[in-house]
Amino acid sequence: MLTTGFRARRAGRARDGADGAAPGRLPEVLVLLCSVGASVATVAQPFALGRTLDLLLRDGNGEADGAAGHWLALSAALLLGELLLDSLTSLFTGRCNAVWTASLRSRAFDGLLRAVPDHARPFAPGDVGTRLTLNAADAGGAPAARAALAASMVTPVGALAALAVVDVWVAACVLAGLPALVLVLRTFARDTGASVAAYQNAQSQIASRLLEALEGAATIAAAGTGARERARVLAPLGRLAALGRRMWALHGRALGRSGVLVPLLTLAATAVGGLRLASGALSVGGLLAVCRYAQLTAGVGGAASLLGAVVRGREARNRTLALARMPTLVYGTRRLPPTGPGDLELCGVRVVRDGRQVLRADGVRVPGGATAAVVGRSGAGKSVLAAVAGRLIDPDEGQVLLDGVRLDRLTREALRTEVAYAFERPAPDEGTVAEAVATGPRQVSPEQVREACRAAGADGFVRRLPSGYDTPLPAAPLSGGEYQRLGLARAFAHAGRLLIMDDATSSLDTATEHEVDRALRHSVRPGTRLVVAHRPSVAARADLVIWLEDGGVRAVAPHRELWDTAGYRAVFGAGSTEAAAPEASTARRPRPEEARP
């Protein structure tokens, strides 16, 4: 029963496009059918009205046979049909826009979350926000606009055909003027395309800068640089306004040109129709019909707005789906040996970014069960090494082995259950505190959640929250350090044979960090630890240190051996007195051959 309900919900979501599946052509086809139906009704009306008028005039001459009544009824039915179909078109257009927007947004969002982090890096948060909101909505409107545009061609083409049936000379006159109108539209579409792309880009820039300013609001307030920041955020506004004006000008020019051409065409058609009436080749009703048909044919110029929406939608779709098209990691089929200790080895690893080598690590080995601190100056490549070691990114060259198995050969499940990460800023969660800690690749019991929180030094403040572990995270007033400890607890609860902590204790005071370190050794699943460290005390407690310099491994050795090197001490600040005594560590030291410089 539950499964059926779930399937039904999935099917509903797929229909709505909310799960990223393309909604199919049905919504678009419905818009097209209703619009075409309305256009056909529009085209048929002048003919029916003209016929009605001629029959009524004939009836007035005493030749009544009831046919006028039928034609009058048909005219009324066509008018009502047009109104009804227009309403349905609006309804289906709204639905089509909604499902396409939801589908594009979901695809882009899923792609963003699945992407290799490095590839997502060039997209600033504000830019991502613009792509997922404004651009996705514009792109979602394109299919319905395209259908409406195709349907809008039915009226002029149908009117031209009807015109040819009623009077071929008037039709020829209108046909002669049409290329000018088509040229106006083509020019409009071409010029608008370039402006729209630049406009959407400028919107993104403003959003990105605004978000940066919000993130640094405290610094801006403290430095009193509000005015400067405001100018920086709004700098692209001038360009945005200029592009907006240009697009309005293009739109206005297209409307203006077609606004001149349409009356001229109608006038010419009426003049030719008048001559045809005078020569007896056309009836009064026929003249009424040709005037209306000439107007409808010239209505092709009115497609400029729809064409604008299609062009805008095309650019917006490219921008939105750029997020969905980012490369993702491809997983293998292998599993890890069940009882492996968590031996980690980096062989010939090289990572290149923007043509620059940002990490080179060859023959670096962390024995199973050991704790390795990764140290180095800012920008030395610590986070890159941490990302490569747990396969958040793949190296450009070389390979990383865990218990002798290449990480890129592992299944996704094997990788994510055996390698856990904790970062400086944990991912936000909407659920309760307990759910936030329990969420992950493993099934975690409430007791394990509490145990992980105790190990991370989070149990005390969590129990003081209004509803303890059941407090919704968004309603929990947590400091940066407390939030970080919850992130640690989550990593501890899901710790595999390798646990990587990248700046995950940066907001903790030294005493708490020490306690967390002790708990990590005794209360969390034993395994290999890779800890990005900035404090010498953390390096001193580790079994070995991987010292990075300018993207290369300078040495791999215990802290006490490296401390004699001035360059190593300089990493922690010259003259640092926080160099924890080597005996502070109670953990097993790696054998000399395990710590290869």
Ligand SMILES: Nc1ncnc2c1ncn2[C@@H]1O[C@H](COP(=O)(O)OP(=O)(O)OP(=O)(O)O)[C@@H](O)[C@H]1O
């Ligand atoms: N995706 C990327 N594109 C371009 N450069 C990158 C990318 N990832 C990392 N880098 C560069 O690689 C170098 C190392 O970055 P990394 O984040 O590993 O430094 P770090 O040692 O962790 O520094 P910090 O202690 O300041 O966090 C930096 O110069 C960084 O700019």
